[in-house]
Amino acid sequence: MQTDLSNSSLFNHKSVMTDEILFSIDQYPLISNSKVIGIDATLGGGGHSYELLKKYPDLKIIGLDHDPLARKSALNKLEEFKSRIEISPSNFANFKPKEKVSFVIADLGVNSNQIDSPERGFSFQKDGPLDMRMNPSLEITAENLIENLSEKDLADLIFKYGDERLSRKISWKIKKDLKEKGKYSGTKGLAYSIAGCFPPKQRYRKIHPATRTFQALRIAVNKEIESLERFLEIAPDWLLPEGIISIISFHSIEDRLVKNSFKGDERLKNLTKKPIKPKEKEVKNNKRSRSAKLRIAQLNKLKF
Numbered sequence: 569m570q571t572d573l574s575n576s577s578l579f580n581h582k583s584v585m586t587d588e589i590l591f592s593i594d595q596y597p598l599i600s601n602s603k604v605i606g607i608d609a610t611l612g613g614g615g616h617s618y619e620l621l622k623k624y625p626d627l628k629i630i631g632l633d634h635d636p637l638a639r640k641s642a643l644n645k646l647e648e649f650k651s652r653i654e655i656s657p658s659n660f661a662n663f664k665p666k667e668k669v670s671f672v673i674a675d676l677g678v679n680s681n682q683i684d685s686p687e688r689g690f691s692f693q694k695d696g697p698l699d700m701r702m703n704p705s706l707e708i709t710a711e712n713l714i715e716n717l718s719e720k721d722l723a724d725l726i727f728k729y730g731d732e733r734l735s736r737k738i739s740w741k742i743k744k745d746l747k748e749k750g751k752y753s754g755t756k757g758l759a760y761s762i763a764g765c766f767p768p769k770q771r772y773r774k775i776h777p778a779t780r781t782f783q784a785l786r787i788a789v790n791k792e793i794e795s796l797e798r799f800l801e802i803a804p805d806w807l808l809p810e811g812i813i814s815i816i817s818f819h820s821i822e823d824r825l826v827k828n829s830f831k832g833d834e835r836l837k838n839l840t841k842k843p844i845k846p847k848e849k850e851v852k853n854n855k856r857s858r859s860a861k862l863r864i865a866q867l868n869k870l871k872f
């Protein structure tokens with residue numbers, strides 16, 4: 569099964585905290601009066617880049633995304649700005665710009681298209697292969713993890729990246745069902761095994777019982793924490809003096825890493841003591857935004 573993106577409207581990601589991202593970039597002192605270059609480290613559908621390119625007529629953006637479908641969709645969305653956008657298939661953990669830039673933005677995690685396309689394997693609502701790779705050339709899929717990790721390591725992973733209290737029971741059940749079946753047929757089968765670990769009342773709540781376990785597997789498959797740690801080390805070196813770095817995160821492990829890095833990195837001045845959260849109106853219109861937290865930092869001025 570392949571996702572057809574010839575019609576880019578199929579890519580239905582709603583950008584999160586766009587006004588706040590624009591506000592953060594306004595903190596760069598030279599944003600309006602010079603030709604500036606910025607990096608969108610998580611281009612996705614190109615929503616944030618679109619608004620930035622529209623607002624600043626001289627701005628150029630280098631957009632990174634390791635998902636080829638996201639890059640294709642962003643290319644369509646940003647067609648009218650094509651002379652000012654350069655799209656790279658890089659992982660932000662390995663990127664090195666040719667010259668220093670005025671800002672770096674990152675809006676972490678998955679895009680809605682990845683979640684909503686069952687063939688990508690992120691969804692427990694619709695059946696699909698147990699894949700979960702944002703970058704299809706990565707070697708390890710969710711299925712490989714489930715099959716190859718020991719019951720203890722799988723439980724630890726579900727606890728660490730999913731904050732899941734029932735991690736031990738879930739891991740035991742996944743391994744038991746796997747032994748009986750020989751192989752999981754897909755995401756729905758896995759979600760069914762996980763749901764069976766919860767008392768019946770909890771199985772039908774607003775949040776599906778498999779949510780946290782699926783999040784944990786996704787984070788592990790895509791090495792999201794390792795990538796973020798590396799990105800936080802290298803991204804300040806991409807910036808010009810007083811350049812801005814703005815990061816939106818969606819869960820506590822990510823937010824803690826960003827907070828500690830912005831507070832502890834001697835190269836940076838932390839501009840957000842507390843994270844900025846989306847407005848109530850946005851949360852109402854886009855429930856994916858409910859856990860978003862934006863933190864902003866600025867590279868120090870040059871000292872002579």
Ligand SMILES: C[S@@+](CC[C@H](N)C(=O)[O-])C[C@H]1O[C@@H](n2cnc3c(N)ncnc32)[C@H](O)[C@@H]1O
Binds near residue numbers: 583584659660676702
């Ligand atoms: C939340 S979406 C970004 C949405 C985008 N800001 C917009 O407004 O359309 C996150 C995107 O980052 C990409 N991504 C996640 N981790 C990445 C990494 N380490 N390197 C490059 N891209 C990454 C995902 O493939 C996904 O498309």
